[in-house]
Amino acid sequence: MTIGIVGAGQLGRMMALAGYPLGLDFLFLDKDAGTCAAQLSPQLTGAFEDPKLLDQLAKRCEVVTIDWENVPVASMERIARTTPVAPPLAALAAAQDRLSEKSLFHSLGIPTNDHQAVDSREDLLRAVQAIGLPGVLKTRRMGYDGKGQAVLRKASDVESAWASLGSQPLIYEAFVPFDYEVSIIGVRSTRGEIALYPLNRNLHRDGILRLTRAPWHAPVVEAAARRYMRKLLAHFSYVGVLTVEFFVRRGKLVANEMAPRVHNSGHWTIEGAVTSQFENHVRAVLGLPLGDTSVTGHSAMLNLIGEMPTREGLLSDGRLHLHDYGKSPRPGRKLGHVTLLETTARRRDQRAATLLRKIDARKL
């Protein structure tokens, strides 16, 4: 049985790594050759819009899913004419546009921050007037890892933000002075079975995820996050893994964005949960029973960004799990991650802090 995956990055690679033990095969589609998924699975190489490649993928696979949420919806629509696709196209479309994403949250009663669409300089001035400063101007589409964003702190930031981003549809939103950030990962199968992972606490630096700790003990916050996740899964009759990121301020959640796919803040589940998010995504899209999402300990996941510490250095801690995506280094690029597991949250937090300092100081 073959699962098709559009996009062949590290997420697809980890899906394949999770699916092979179940006896499954994978076929990727990506515009670049030499992707990190192609190091282990066959790949069709060419444009995401290429009808011939899309038809080939549809024909050779039982089901087709994504590793990148900006895959053109029209491409997935074409595949869906003959082959089941996951996530649902409506979820994919909503997640690709920050404005529709926020409207969706609003319509489902999921709190999100004040925002306005910005299509002109006048719109931006109006939005800043209405919402105030500080605020964040973001591209509506294609942003990731903090790219396509500008924080506006004072009136004079308006012009430079407009100059750098003004050529495309934008959204201006209130800056949330959050206490911390969390995410929740849920999964729903084609049979309607649902499973949720516990709450993740996330630390970002320069807009890029640096550290995730899970389970994060915040029962009230977690209960709200679970409720919102269930609303979203039900709304779309969702299939596969879904992630929602929130800001937490004074014990209340403000939804930031959702990702209709496995997520960086869930990488810890490979070692830290009975069944990883990757395996559960694969199970969900094939209509197999979902695996147990219980934790096996207290996990911390640290991203390896821009340059790789030495393999020897990382592995000198015999209890650290290394995932090297096989990518060439570039500033700001996610090259791999490490996960540590502890018996208590306190031990985990201490060990994660020490490891983060060492990685930052290039001591590994």
Ligand SMILES: Nc1ncnc2c1ncn2[C@@H]1O[C@H](COP(=O)(O)OP(=O)(O)O)[C@@H](O)[C@H]1O
């Ligand atoms: N409105 C905001 N208020 C405060 N911080 C923000 C806001 N928007 C984004 N950020 C910070 O930037 C990070 C990345 O922004 P996000 O909207 O999640 O975009 P993406 O992850 O797609 O690049 C967030 O996790 C958060 O740390």
Ligand SMILES: [Mg+2]
């Ligand atoms: Mg984000």
